[in-house]
Amino acid sequence: MEYVDLDARTGELSGFLDPARYLSSLPSIAGDLPPGARAFATDPDHYDFRSRRCVKDLTVQAVRGAGTEEVEVELRHNCWKHDRDLIVRYTGVSSFLIDSVDGDHVRGTGLGAVMLDEILPHEDGCVHEIACWDGTLTVVCRDLRATWTEAVCSQA
Structure with missing residues (x-):
């Protein structure tokens, strides 16, 4: 991540997620993002940890089309926080990389919960990095x- 801090410090405490630097840079880079990426990145709920539409704590459920120019990533809700799942459809994919602790470089289902993400301009359009715990x-x-699509929570 270029701007989002995944190990921020507050006084003597560390390990906090902090999108503040990204959010302060977003107004100056948003105009360089393609329309769909810009809408998603600048959505006020995207980085609001209290929002039901914050990406934090979603989990990669499925990746479809890896290795093609059309990729779809399905992110499953966390019943304690979200009431919807998120599907991200990428068009004109020129690079797709999964770097996982368990070595699953195709499906991405072993990545764990989303910490945060960052969308930046790129010469091909944009680059979307989703950092998960694993x-x-x-x-x-x-x-x-x-x-965002309707989710069914099945809490026992």
């Missing part, structure tokens, strides 16, 4: 479209 998913694409 790995990272990085996609370079022409654009992306993020859609």
Whole structure:
């Protein structure tokens, strides 16, 4: 991550997630993002940890189309926080990388919960990096479209 701090400090305490530097840079880079990426990155709920539409704590459920120009990543809700799942569809994919602790470099289902993500301009459109507790998913694409879909929570 270029701007999002995944190990921020507050006084003597460390290990906090802090998107503040990214959020302060976003107004100056948003105009360079493709339309779908810009809409997703600048959504006020995206980095609001109290919001039901914050990406934090979602889990990669499935990756479809890896190795093609059209990739879809399905992120499953956390019943304690979210009421919707998130599907991100990438078009014009020029690079797709899963770096996971368990070595699953195709499905991405072993990445654990999302810590945070970051979307930056790229010469091919944008780069979307999703940092999870057990790995990272990085996609370079022409654009992306993020859609929240109804989820069914089954808490026992």
